[in-house]
Amino acid sequence: MEHITLYRKYRPKGFEEVAGETEIITTIKNSLKENRISHAYLFAGPRGVGKTTTARLIAKGLNCMENGVTDNPCNKCQNCLDIDKGNFIDLNEIDAASNRGIDEIRALKDKINYQPVKGRKKVYIIDEVHMLTKEAFNALLKTLEEPPSHVVFILATTEPDKILDTIISRCQRYDFTFFSLIEMSKRLLEIAELENITIDKESLKLIYEKSGGSMRDGISTFEKVISYYFGEEITYEKTEKALGVIPKHKLNEFEEIIYKNDLKDGIEFLDSLWEVGMDVEDFLRDFSYYLKGKLLVNSLFSLEHGISIIEKIFEVINKFKYEEDKRLLGYLILYKIMNFKAEHSQPLIIKQIEKKEDKIEEVSINISIDEIKKKWKEIKQKASKKKIALKVFLFDAEISRLVKDKLYVVFPRDLGYHKEMMEKKEINEILENTINESFGVSLKIVYELNGQADNDNKSFEDNKLVNKVRDFFDGEII
Ligand SMILES: Nc1ncnc2c1ncn2[C@@H]1O[C@H](COP(=O)(O)OP(=O)(O)OP(=O)(O)O)[C@@H](O)[C@H]1O
Ligand SMILES: [Mg+2]
Ligand SMILES: [Zn+2]
Numbered sequence: 001m002e003h004i005t006l007y008r009k010y011r012p013k014g015f016e017e018v019a020g021e022t023e024i025i026t027t028i029k030n031s032l033k034e035n036r037i038s039h040a041y042l043f044a045g046p047r048g049v050g051k052t053t054t055a056r057l058i059a060k061g062l063n064c065m066e067n068g069v070t071d072n073p074c075n076k077c078q079n080c081l082d083i084d085k086g087n088f089i090d091l092n093e094i095d096a097a098s099n100r101g102i103d104e105i106r107a108l109k110d111k112i113n114y115q116p117v118k119g120r121k122k123v124y125i126i127d128e129v130h131m132l133t134k135e136a137f138n139a140l141l142k143t144l145e146e147p148p149s150h151v152v153f154i155l156a157t158t159e160p161d162k163i164l165d166t167i168i169s170r171c172q173r174y175d176f177t178f179f180s181l182i183e184m185s186k187r188l189l190e191i192a193e194l195e196n197i198t199i200d201k202e203s204l205k206l207i208y209e210k211s212g213g214s215m216r217d218g219i220s221t222f223e224k225v226i227s228y229y230f231g232e233e234i235t236y237e238k239t240e241k242a243l244g245v246i247p248k249h250k251l252n253e254f255e256e257i258i259y260k261n262d263l264k265d266g267i268e269f270l271d272s273l274w275e276v277g278m279d280v281e282d283f284l285r286d287f288s289y290y291l292k293g294k295l296l297v298n299s300l301f302s303l304e305h306g307i308s309i310i311e312k313i314f315e316v317i318n319k320f321k322y323e324e325d326k327r328l329l330g331y332l333i334l335y336k337i338m339n340f341k342a343e344h345s346q347p348l349i350i351k352q353i354e355k356k357e358d359k360i361e362e363v364s365i366n367i368s369i370d371e372i373k374k375k376w377k378e379i380k381q382k383a384s385k386k387k388i389a390l391k392v393f394l395f396d397a398e399i400s401r402l403v404k405d406k407l408y409v410v411f412p413r414d415l416g417y418h419k420e421m422m423e424k425k426e427i428n429e430i431l432e433n434t435i436n437e438s439f440g441v442s443l444k445i446v447y448e449l450n451g452q453a454d455n456d457n458k459s460f461e462d463n464k465l466v467n468k469v470r471d472f473f474d475g476e477i478i
Contacts, residue, residue, distance in 0.1 A: 007219035010191050011053055013075050013084060018050055018057070019187040019215065024174045028054065029071035032061040037069075037121075038172045040144050040153040042129075044160035045176025048216025052093075054176075055125045055154040059083055059091045062152065063119030079119050090116040090123065097128040102135040109143055112151055122151050129155040130162035137164060144170045178213025181205060187215065188222050197226055203239035210243060246283055251290040254283075256392050258309065259300040261338050261414075270330040280326040281317060284333060288313050300392060312336045367439050369402040375438065383434040390430060393418045400448065407435065407443045410450045419447045 012018045018025050031037050037058065043051040057073070060083045066074035073080050082088035094108070108124065116122045126132075132140065144153060144167065155171060157163060179187075185204040192199050199222075207225065211218035221243065225234060228242035240247055250273070257265045273283055288310045291299060295306040316333045323329050372379075376399055384391035397418065400410040409431075411419045421427055422445075432445055 005220065006191065006195075006223040007048075007216045010194075010219065012050075012057070014073065015057055015061075015071060018054065020179050020183040021050055021054075021176055024054070024176065027174075028058060032058070032069060032071040035069045037062060037152060039147050039149075039151065040171040041155065042160070042163070042168060042171035042173040043154060043156045043176060044173065045158070046178055046214060047158055048214035048218075049176045049178065050215065051156040051176055052125065052127065055123070055156060056083055056091070058152070058154065059088070059121075059123040059125075062121045062123065063088070063090065063116075065119075069120065082118075088118070090119045090121070091125070092122070093125045093127065095127050096131045096136075100131050100133050100136060102133065102139055105132070105136045105139040105143075109139065112143065113148055116150055120150070123154065124151065125154045125156065127156045128158065129167075130157045130159045137167065141166055141170070179208075179215055179218070180213075181208045184208050184211065184213070184215060184218050188218060191219065191222070195226070197234065199226075199234035199239075200236060202236035203234050206236065206239050206243065206245065210245075244282075246278065246286045248290075250283075251287050254287055255291065255294075255300055258334070258337055259392050260395060263334055263338050266334040266338070267331055270327055270334070274327050280330045284313050284317065284330060300389060309337050365402070365405050365441055365443065367402075367441050369399065371439070372402065372407065372435070373399050379431075379434055379438060382438070383431050386430050386434070387427070389421070390427065393421045393427070394431070397422070397447075400450070402443075405441075405443050406446050408446050408448055410448045413449055416449055419449055422447050 015025050015029055041055075041058075043055060045051055060073040060075075060080055061070050063079045063083070064070050064073040065077040065079050075081070075084070079088060083091055086093075092108075094104070112122070112124075126140075141164070147153065153171070155163075155167070160168070160173075160175075181204075185201070185208065188199070188204055188207065203225065207218060207221045210221050225239050225242040229238050232238070239245075254266075254269060257269055270280055270283075274280055291301070291306055291310060295301065295303050299306055301309065313333055316329060316336060320329045320332070380390070380394045380397075383394065395418075396412050396415055397409050400408040402408070409422070422431065428445060432443065435445070436442055
């Protein structure tokens with residue numbers, strides 16, 4: 001048997017199968033029921049949302065031999081079947097993108113006066129009508145003014161703004177729109193059931209995102225997934241894989257690495273992607289979109305910083321379009337992004353520990369600093385579970401000392417930002433509560449910055465890597 005793509009196989013055969021667009025469909029059905037179809041329609045809207053489908057259904061409703069003019073064509077009579085097959089003699093589909101000129105419209109006008117051969121009405125669907133030349137438009141306009149009563153025009157376009165007002169005003173206009181996730185999922189589930197396929201909600205969501213809201217693209221994407229895993233149940237992981245989507249947790253991980261400003265980790269991370277065959281450039285692009293989506297909600301970065309990261313990613317991608325080893329491109333981006341942070345990082349202010357402290361009344365705390373140090377890693381993990389950002393903020397934080405009821409937590413000198421974040425009331429509370437719950441005490445935390453000897457070694461390491469990258473690009477970086 002001939003294989004036909006799913007979106008063609010499942011082009012709705014009746015109005016009840018058309019997803020979304022309920023108001024348009026209801027109005028058209030009513031006009032058919034009452035036999036008040038107008039002589040010209042304009043269907044505007046994006047690709048693959050049902051313009052041609054609806055136009056063909058109107059042709060069916062007007063020409064069904066079994067049910068008369070109907071909103072419920074029989075799908076059995078010869079006219080219905082011919083329309084489904086795309087060879088009904090009284091239905092003319094003209095693609096204005098490849099027939100743009102006045103001659104085509106003239107030819108159309110010559111034939112238009114003949115009565116329908118097999119049906120009640122001749123239906124002319126003119127697709128991408130905005131592509132017609134000016135002369136062709138004018139010729140069409142005259143026809144639209146006074147078409148013979150046995151003719152119905154349905155003009156379709158993805159770019160209604162390019163159509164003359166005089167044309168629009170002669171048509172009944174309907175604006176088709178993108179599908180919502182719910183509408184598309186519903187249709188895809190109907191198709192899945194007919195194809196005997198099990199698919200989960202998360203997969204449908206991912207397919208929807210990839211489709212951009214177009215049903216044709218949604219069905220094609222769905223088909224891609226199910227043919228990749230022929231006969232199997234479809235899960236989110238399989239869908240991610242079939243569509244070559246970069247897993248969310250990887251994007252998340254990368255954000256944290258950039259945030260920690262760790263060039264070495266970053267390079268290792270990109271290498272690990274490369275080792276499993278992921279395209280580093282694709283990854284960085286996806287990361288930009290991911291970051292863009294997160295910036296206004298819950299990114300580790302400020303809006304300004306985030307945008308500058310995205311800008312740098314695209315800048316380097318464009319500059320090294322023809323570079324074959326995309327890993328190196330990744331290294332360079334890392335270097336640039338992390339450089340930004342160094343340039344803009346806050347001046348380091350080490351707050352004087354307030355003198356007042358000594359005056360605070362005696363509090364006895366029944367715990368030793370060693371006990372806390374021993375459990376520090378566990379505490380950090382617990383706190384991060386409550387709020388993931390703490391994982392990053394506390395990554396390099398250590399316990400330094402315990403003075404009465406004050407526990408001092410110290411950060412490396414270059415991580416002033418982490419300290420500032422931890423000092424925020426709602427964030428500090430998370431750590432404080434975690435500690436106090438764990439030891440049954442009531443400690444206050446004080447955050448400090450410190451210089452650390454091994455930190456200098458690390459930046460030396462980083463510099464070696466930077467030099468490698470720089471050599472590769474013949475010193476382009478600086
Ligand atoms: N509203 C819908 N309900 C169900 N399926 C739809 C709908 N819209 C589109 N489809 C599916 O997408 C396919 C393409 O739809 P259609 O040809 O009607 O799109 P279109 O709006 O004319 O797009 P284009 O502008 O690209 O011509 C159909 O065969 C059908 O499988
Ligand atoms: Mg179409
Ligand atoms: Zn019929």
